[in-house]
Every structure is written in C-alpha cells, then in structure tokens.
Amino acid sequence: MEEDLPILWIEGARALEGEYMVFTVRLSEPAVDAVTVNFRTLGGTALEESDVVSWGGDRLTGTLVFAPGEDVKTISVLVSNDIEDEIDENVLLEIHDPVGATFGGGAQTLTAVGWALDGDGIGADRAIAVSAPVVQEAPAARRSSPSACRKPSPRRKASPSRPSTARPGRGRTTSRGRVRSLSPRASSRRPSRSI
Missing domain, CATH: 2.60.40.2030 (CalX-beta domain)
Structure with missing residues (x-):
C-alpha cells in the first residue's frame, strides 16, 4: 500500500x-x-x-x-x-x-x-527563483497554493517582489502591493495564497 x-x-x-x-x-x-x-x-x-x-x-x-x-x-x-x-x-x-x-x-x-x-568581479550578483505550483481548479472551491521563493544566499537587505496569482476563469493576474518575500538573512520562504 x-x-x-x-x-x-x-x-x-x-x-x-x-x-x-x-x-x-x-x-x-x-x-x-x-x-x-x-x-x-x-x-x-x-x-x-x-x-x-x-x-x-x-x-x-x-x-x-x-x-x-x-x-x-x-x-x-x-x-x-x-x-x-x-x-x-x-x-x-x-x-x-x-x-x-x-x-x-x-x-x-x-x-x-x-x-x-559567481565568484568573479566585484560585489554580489545575486538572483532569485520562485516556484510555480500548479493547482487544479474546482468549482466554488478555495484552495491554498503553496509556493517557494528561494535565493542562493542571504543578502544585506530584504528582497522585495510582486506576487502574482491565478484566479478561476481569469488566468494569471498580478496582486496589488509589495511583498517583502525574504528577510535579510533568509534563503527561502514558503508563502501560501488563497485562490
């Protein structure tokens, strides 16, 4: 089993x-x-x-x-x-x-x-990766969509990002506002959004 x-x-x-x-x-x-x-x-x-x-x-x-x-x-x-x-x-x-x-x-x-x-040049040339979970839609159902924001190593400042979400029948839309997705010392965070 x-x-x-x-x-x-x-x-x-x-x-x-x-x-x-x-x-x-x-x-x-x-x-x-x-x-x-x-x-x-x-x-x-x-x-x-x-x-x-x-x-x-x-x-x-x-x-x-x-x-x-x-x-x-x-x-x-x-x-x-x-x-x-x-x-x-x-x-x-x-x-x-x-x-x-x-x-x-x-x-x-x-x-x-x-x-x-990268170990070349001056300064930290950091990047960020955000997962893209796939959630099956169901009529009149609200689901939580877990996603993950990851960066390769901690930064000195928080990393701002703009979240986006998919809404039934409307496709992907960008949420309003600004989210501080990662604190200065964090390397990952798992926000959850209701859809």
Missing part, C-alpha cells in the same frame, strides 16, 4: 564556481527493501555541460538506489569555473518515478534548485 511506503524529498544545493553543489535526497525512514528514484536536470539559467557538469562527466540524469537500511543519497554537480562576472545561475534537479517509496501528497515529481554562485 502506498501509505505504508517511505516518503522521498530533495534538498537544494549551492556552490561557488569550481566546487560541487551537492543535492541531498532523503527517505522519511530507512528503506526496508531497495528504493529507486530517477533524476534529471530541467531548464534553469545555468547551461548544462557548460556552466554545470555532472560528477564523472556523465549527463545530468540517472537513478539513485537506496539499499535496505539507507535513508540518504546525494547527487553532485560540478559548477564550472570561469572568469566572467555574471549573476548567479541556477539549475533545477527533478526526481521522478520512485519505486518502493512515494513523494507524498500525490506528487508525481519533486524539484530542487541548485545555485551556481
């Missing part, structure tokens, strides 16, 4: 140019039987095989195997070292098609953000 299976989740990563960003995949409890889950990179601002490369030179896809008793695995991605002063770049790592475990909540995939931090 699916509710008896351990739950998988993935944690984001960050690394300076020339270092490895290490994504961590965890099980809610040690595996009783072998657990497998596939992974792949998705679009991001970093170019695959140019800005970021896989450990050992293989493509950034594969399968993690948790042996019985294990509950943690890692995926290492090398951030290429260059001399270009640029904004921080990100790569998205998705895990999918688990066997012997589940993502919980009916999710089919999980995605984490990995940050390639």
Whole structure:
C-alpha cells in the first residue's frame, strides 16, 4: 500500500564556481527493501555541460538506489569555473518515478534548485527563483497554493517582489502591493495564497 511506503524529498544545493553543489535526497525512514528514484536536470539559467557538469562527466540524469537500511543519497554537480562576472545561475534537479517509496501528497515529481554562485568581479550578483505550483481548479472551491521563493544566499537587505496569482476563469493576474518575500538573512520562504 502506498501509505505504508517511505516518503522521498530533495534538498537544494549551492556552490561557488569550481566546487560541487551537492543535492541531498532523503527517505522519511530507512528503506526496508531497495528504493529507486530517477533524476534529471530541467531548464534553469545555468547551461548544462557548460556552466554545470555532472560528477564523472556523465549527463545530468540517472537513478539513485537506496539499499535496505539507507535513508540518504546525494547527487553532485560540478559548477564550472570561469572568469566572467555574471549573476548567479541556477539549475533545477527533478526526481521522478520512485519505486518502493512515494513523494507524498500525490506528487508525481519533486524539484530542487541548485545555485551556481559567481565568484568573479566585484560585489554580489545575486538572483532569485520562485516556484510555480500548479493547482487544479474546482468549482466554488478555495484552495491554498503553496509556493517557494528561494535565493542562493542571504543578502544585506530584504528582497522585495510582486506576487502574482491565478484566479478561476481569469488566468494569471498580478496582486496589488509589495511583498517583502525574504528577510535579510533568509534563503527561502514558503508563502501560501488563497485562490
């Protein structure tokens, strides 16, 4: 039964140019039987095989195997070292098609953000990534849409942003006002909006 299976989740990563960003995949409890889950990179601002490369030179896809008793695995991605002063770049790592475990909540995939931090030039060239959750609409139903705002590292000032939301029958609209989504020392926040 699916509710008896351990739950998988993935944690984001960050690394300076020339270092490895290490994504961590965890099980809610040690595996009783072998657990497998596939992974792949998705679009991001970093170019695959140019800005970021896989450990050992293989493509950034594969399968993690948790042996019985294990509950943690890692995926290492090398951030290429260059001399270009640029904004921080990100790569998205998705895990999918688990066997012997589940993502919980009916999710089919999980995605984490990995940050390639620029070490060239003067000043911090920081960027921000915001998730885009998909919520199924139901007549006369109000749902909460969890999203996540992430930045690669803390800043000295709060990071302002303008939220947007989708409303039934109207598509995406921008909410009024200004939201201070991330405090100076925070690297992530999960606001929730009713739709």
